[in-house]
Amino acid sequence: MISANELEQRIRDGIPIAAQMAFQVRELSTDKISVVGGGEENINVHGTAFAGSIYAIATLALWGLVNANLPEGVSLVLADANIRYRQPIEGEIEAGCTISPDEMNAFLSQLANKGRARLQAIVTVQGRAGVAAEYQGTVFARTAPD
């Protein structure tokens, strides 16, 4: 499996706006990721984190964790997502995602067998004062890219 630094570089290279969001992968294992982002460009008119940047960082957590588990040559896109904002974030946006080995294995098996598979997972976004946003997204993978 690739390292946290390799995944961070893959995302910064492939999704350039991630660098404008000071995107970093803090921790990565097969079933868990922790990412962070933010910076002075990602504020809103209230001086707290912009809702769109919070969503983007959460999306990169989910996409990054699943991407890191995929074999070469698989296309992975976000199919849908929802997010609920619970409190403003001052400073860094921290997002964490955990996918159980059973869920990941079922997804990878289906992908291997059918050439396509979906996986839904929850991302939790932390601010300084606890959970700041709850995100749920579905990614779609297929072995024959667009």
Add this chain to the structure above:
Amino acid sequence: MISANELEQRIRDGIPIAAQMAFQVRELSTDKISVVGGGEENINVHGTAFAGSIYAIATLALWGLVNANLPEGVSLVLADANIRYRQPIEGEIEAGCTISPDEMNAFLSQLANKGRARLQAIVTVQGRAGVAAEYQGTVFARTAPD
């Protein structure tokens, strides 16, 4: 009511990442907005529009239309949203939002009476080949800002 250019400037000043997304307000009236964004930093590993940027542009359409209708001194934040991606976007991200006068008036009346109000609306994102994403978001306004 403020003009499309004034709203665009307000958003670019208050939410700096919007400028990195080449954000523009194309049309603005009391019940309708059309915005556009994108640019080379907002691509994904497939070379099409990044899901996070699509969401951010849709959010700015909703927030912008409601913000333009608000009196001074009202705080407006996104409470929740969901989005479904239907096809990849090559080139510009165009997002449109329409809120009926009845809905807007009910929202503004409640805000005036209670000091706080919510409004839910749909944003449609167009790519070159038709509807590329469907977004629904809820904004929360209150007269006493954080």
